[in-house]
Amino acid sequence: MKNPFLFNEKIDLAIIDANADQSLINYFKNRNIDIIKTVKCNDILEPIAYHPDMVMHPVNPSTIVVAPNVYNYYKELLKNKPLNIIRGEKVLSRNYPDDIAYNVARVQNYAVHKIEKMDTVLKYYFEKENIQFVNVKQGYTKCSTAIISEKAVITSDATIHKKLTQLGIDVCYIKEGFIELPGFDYGFIGGATFCLNQNEVSFSGKLIDHPNIDEIFKFIKKYGKEPNFLSLKKIIDIGSIITLRYN
Numbered sequence: 001m002k003n004p005f006l007f008n009e010k011i012d013l014a015i016i017d018a019n020a021d022q023s024l025i026n027y028f029k030n031r032n033i034d035i036i037k038t039v040k041c042n043d044i045l046e047p048i049a050y051h052p053d054m055v056m057h058p059v060n061p062s063t064i065v066v067a068p069n070v071y072n073y074y075k076e077l078l079k080n081k082p083l084n085i086i087r088g089e090k091v092l093s094r095n096y097p098d099d100i101a102y103n104v105a106r107v108q109n110y111a112v113h114k115i116e117k118m119d120t121v122l123k124y125y126f127e128k129e130n131i132q133f134v135n136v137k138q139g140y141t142k143c144s145t146a147i148i149s150e151k152a153v154i155t156s157d158a159t160i161h162k163k164l165t166q167l168g169i170d171v172c173y174i175k176e177g178f179i180e181l182p183g184f185d186y187g188f189i190g191g192a193t194f195c196l197n198q199n200e201v202s203f204s205g206k207l208i209d210h211p212n213i214d215e216i217f218k219f220i221k222k223y224g225k226e227p228n229f230l231s232l233k234k235i236i237d238i239g240s241i242i243t244l245r246y247n
Helices: 022-029 071-077 120-128 158-166 213-222
Strands: 013-016 034-037 056-060 063-066 084-087 105-107 110-113 132-135 145-149 152-155 170-173 200-203 226-229 242-244
Touching: 013 022, 022 034, 056 120, 056 242, 063 071, 063 120, 071 084, 084 120, 105 145, 110 158, 152 158, 152 213, 158 170, 170 213, 213 226
Parallel strands: 013 034, 063 084, 110 132, 152 170, 200 226
Antiparallel strands: 013 242, 056 063, 105 110, 145 152
């Protein structure tokens, strides 16, 4: 199965944080890509209430599992699109770990997560597609993991770094912090980094003052890609961008 966070083909639709900088919105508009802005999930913490990777997970490029909290909103908006919108079982709530059920990192044929807290519907679809489960202590695995290629990621999480390295994944391990997330001390690299085509790794903003900036750029170029900044402002965690394809 193709990793839904790595797009080498045309993107048809992007689901993006409703509070994202206009320059990010323009990136998709200028490429004639449909845009859906997220609705607030009132049941989770305010700083992440608009983050798409908290309330949904793309099983594949045309199928997403969505939390019951916001399912009706997305089902209605996408009803005329040739997409499969599946209602998850886990109703998200405010406190960790009751907010992490859909925030799953995907690397190669692995679903990396705190498995016991994964939504059961999402788990069913992973099993149906023979996706292997990798259990880690970190609950916000998608937030914490920037997918660079099928065999390469960037993370600031020690447990993800250790487990994926053991599985033969190339991991660029960076210092935590230096990414904005208003309301929290800092955000995470996975929520601010996107592979929207095969030639670039896009960031939500500039990597200002990050102590590992040289290692990050070198790592990206190692996999034949170039860094691309979607905004001139400081990099910010916007809960990933969920990209889908109609065909």
